[in-house]
Each structure stands twice: as C-alpha cells, then as structure tokens.
Amino acid sequence: MVPTxxxxxxIEDRMVMWHSYTPKFGACIxxxxxxxxxxxxxxxxxxxxxxxxxxxxSAQNGFMMNLFSKIPAYxxxxxxRFYFFEYEQPKNILSYINIDIDPSVMIDxxxxxxxxxxxxxxxxxHFIRSKYGIKTTESNIKLKL
Numbered sequence: 001m002v003p004t005x006x007x008x009x010x011i012e013d014r015m016v017m018w019h020s021y022t023p024k025f026g027a028c029i030x031x032x033x034x035x036x037x038x039x040x041x042x043x044x045x046x047x048x049x050x051x052x053x054x055x056x057x058s059a060q061n062g063f064m065m066n067l068f069s070k071i072p073a074y075x076x077x078x079x080x081r082f083y084f085f086e087y088e089q090p091k092n093i094l095s096y097i098n099i100d101i102d103p104s105v106m107i108d109x110x111x112x113x114x115x116x117x118x119x120x121x122x123x124x125x126h127f128i129r130s131k132y133g134i135k136t137t138e139s140n141i142k143l144k145l
Contacts, residue, residue, distance in 0.1 A: 002083050003097045007036070009051070009078040013141045016076060018113050025116055028139075030109040033080060039106035040099055045084040052079040107134050114139035 008017060011030075018026060031039075033049055040047070050068040054075040057066050068081060084097065110128060112121045118138070125136040 002085060003045075003099075004084070005036075005082040007031070007080045007082070009080055013111070013114070013139045014076070015114070015141055018115060018139070018141070022113055022115075024113065026113040028111040028113075029107050030111065031106050032108070035106050035108065036082065039101040039103070041102060042100050044088075045086055045099070048083040048085065050081060052077070052081055103132070103134070110134055110136040112136065112138050114141035114143050 010017065013028075017028075022028075037047060037049070048067070052074075053065075053069050054072045055069060056071045057069055061069060067083060070077075070079070084099065110125075112125060116124070116138075121138045125138060128134055128136040
C-alpha cells in the first residue's frame with residue numbers, strides 16, 4: 001500500500017467536488033504544494049507530488065505515469081496528488097497512516113461545505129477562527145436548504 005493524499009488546483013467552489021468528496025458536514029483546506037510539504041514534521045517518507053493527467057491508464061505508460069493518471073471523466077477535479085513511500089519496510093499493513101503536520105504552516109484557509117446549515121456554519125467558522133486562528137469561511141455556493 002502506498003499512502004496517498006489528493007488535492008485540487010481549483011481555486012473556486014465546485015458543487016461536484018463537495019458532492020463527490022465530502023459528506024454533508026465537510027470542509028475544504030486551501031493550501032499550496034510548498035506549504036503541504038513544509039508542514040510535514042517527520043522524515044519517514046519519500047514524497048512524490050504531481051499534477052494528474054486525464055488520458056487513462058495503460059501498461060505502456062509505465063509505473064510513474066500511471067501513478068499520476070486518471071480516466072477523462074475526472075478531468076474537472078484538476079487534481080494534485082501526493083504519494084508517501086516509506087523509507088523502511090512497513091511494520092504493519094494498514095489502510096491509513098498518520099503523518100504529523102503543523103496546521104499553521106499547511107492551512108491557509110478552511111472553507112465550509114455549502115451543505116452545512118448556515119447557522120451551524122457561522123458558529124463553526126467562528127469557533128475555528130477563535131480557537132485556532134485559522135481563516136475560516138463559508139462556501140461561496142448559495143443553496144436554499
């Protein structure tokens with residue numbers, strides 16, 4: 001297993017992303033590739049990062065090219081993907097890993113899902129801003145809930 005973290009280059013809200021990747025109570029983290037890598041506190045992994053292509057998979061592409069490929073149906077994602085390869089053989093085969101990060105370095109802004117009740121979103125945004133000092137806003141997508 002190779003742990004993976006997927007992000008998008010999209011800087012605007014897109015309903016398709018909210019529906020595809022978050023439950024009703026979701027959030028989006030705005031960051032940069034540099035800040036994601038700089039926020040990682042441990043040095044146990046070789047990190048590969050790249051922009052996805054949307055031409056599909058092929059045995060002729062080779063390992064590296066297929067790691068950063070998806071079928072054309074996902075093109076709207078404009079995905080940036082991180083792979084974390086362990087330097088040493090993993091002791092346990094888990095479906096996840098914990099990577100210690102510095103949120104103050106990684107997170108530029110948190111955007112709350114447009115599917116969250118507006119009153120709840122306002123309270124949650126206020127809580128995150130006051131407790132953690134992280135800029136938190138509601139999605140720009142307006143829905144009648």
